[in-house]
Every structure is written in C-alpha cells, then in structure tokens.
Amino acid sequence: MKRPHASDDVRERAVAAVEAGQSVADVAKFFGTDPSTIRRWLRQKRRTGSVLTRPRSGRPPLIKPSQEADLRDQVADQPDATLAMHCVRWEAKHGVRPGLSTMSRRLRKLGLTLKKDPDRA
Secondary structure, eight states: OOOOOOOHHHHHHHHHHHHTTOOHHHHHHHHTSOHHHHHHHHHHHHHHSOOOOOOOOOOOOSSOGGGHHHHHHHHHHOTTOOHHHHHHHHHHHHSOOOOHHHHHHHHHHTTOOOOOOTTOO
16 A cells, blocks of 8 residues: 655655754654655755645546536436436546546535435436
8 A cells, every 4th residue: 555645744844854963763753754755855855945746647537627617517417316427427528538437536526426316207
C-alpha cells in the first residue's frame, strides 16, 4: 500500500531538526520515513528555499469542477437514470464520456445519489 505524502508541517519540522544538528537517521526514524526522503527534502530546500510540496501533475478531470452545475441539472432532469445513462448523456452534451466509476465518484463528491423509483418506467 502506498503511503500518503508527508504534510508540509512534517517536512518543515524534519528539515529544521536536521539543521539544528540532529542526524538524518534519527530524524527519519522519529518521523517514520526513510533517510533518503529527509535528504531529498534538504536538497529541495537548498535548491528552492522551501520544503513545501509541489503541485502534483495528473490527468485532468473529465468532469471539471466548473461543470458541477451541469451535472446537478442533469441528475435533476433524470433522477432515475442509471450511471451508464448519465455517462452517455454527459458525452452527448460535453463530448467526453466518463467511465462509470468517474461518474459515481463525482456524484458522491457532490452529495448526489441515484435512488430509483420502482414505479417509474
């Protein structure tokens, strides 16, 4: 399992401890990280003046935060539609087809649920 990235506070405290004279090994053990990570943070501070995390790159979302209102409207228009139907409708309107898991995660993040009414056809 992949460990989460260290918070900026942990990075700053670890680097400050090494700069105050503690050994890299002791600091790494205390913070539960590898000594090479501490050395990387020290190099980063020498190069940039900061140990703060850099923005992480990644694939841009298929359903952008600026499109949340569109998604809310889509679900309000067809509350009994399945995830697959919402994906198809999204593609027809926006030109990209999100996968079922993408649509599910975005709806969950917005607090929207797809409750089916058995009396509706």
